[in-house]
Amino acid sequence: MxxxxxxxxxxxxxxxxxxxxxxxxxxxxxxxxxxxxxxxxxxxxxxxxxxxxxxxxxxxxxxIPDDPIRDRSLPARDRLVNCLRQVLAPAGVGEEARRAWGAAYEAFIAPDPTEELRTAYFAYERASAGRVEYWLGVLADEGVLSHEDRTRQVKFLLTVLNGLSIERALPASESILRTETETLYTAVDCVLSTSTT
Structure with a gap:
């Protein structure tokens, strides 16, 4: 063939x-x-x-053949929130999240930023951005988002995810799941609403 x-x-x-x-x-x-x-x-x-x-x-x-972004039985906002939850899941909560952030600190923050360290970090960052770009691309192909440059939207969503992952490592006074879900929906709604204006 x-x-x-x-x-x-x-x-x-x-x-x-x-x-x-x-x-x-x-x-x-x-x-x-x-x-x-x-x-x-x-x-x-x-x-x-x-x-x-x-x-x-x-x-x-x-x-990821059963990626939640492709489950068209759910509204686009729910699918994107489910995808973003997948990114947070491996970080865990409490002690597990503290260990993950400790490792990130030791790997990327504590040492002097050598060119090798910067390259390693940017490769990790690029992989994360690529995953979010893919999800937004699927929604753009469906007509839910415009095909405009998605760089700002990706950066915004990754910043929200970073903040939530840090929050998972800190002491919490209320349900992390509830506040995290509210934050994810707020972020997704912002991306979906700004892309149509």
Whole structure:
């Protein structure tokens, strides 16, 4: 069976990300890796963003086939909140969250910010941003969000998640689940409402 140029491009881009999460997927590099012309790549993916979104969608469909963002039986806001909860779940609560933040502090905050440390942190940050971008891309494809540059929306949601994960490590005077749910819905509503104006 002959593999078409679109498939070659997607495979090459996925391989590049698998090898290095910090790969930028430049048109020339992906085209060279796929063995196609840059014109062919641009035909299938007119923008670098279109290529990145398609590759991330493929990766996440493979890694998380039952991703909550695809459960169209729920409203978009509930699906996005469920996805954001997935990010928070591994951090745990209380002692588990304190250990996770202690490890993050020792790895990224306490040492001098060497170039190697910065590269490692940015790779982690980029992977997190890619996951949120993917979810927003699915909603944009459904017409719930505009296809505008989502950089601010992603940064906002990641900042909310970071704050909530720190909150999980701190003493709480009320139900963390209740306040966390309220905060997630407020953040999601903000993203959904600002994208339509």
């Amino acid at each position: 002959t593999v078409g140029s679109r498939e070659k491009i997607l495979r090459a881009a996925a391989e590049m990300i698998a090898e290095d999460m910090t790969a930028t997927l430049s048109v020339r590099a992906v085209a060279a890796r796929a063995g196609v012309s840059t014109g062919s790549l641009r035909f299938h993916f007119p923008t670098q963003r279109a290529l990145q979104d398609t590759v991330l969608a493929r990766i996440y469909e493979h890694v």
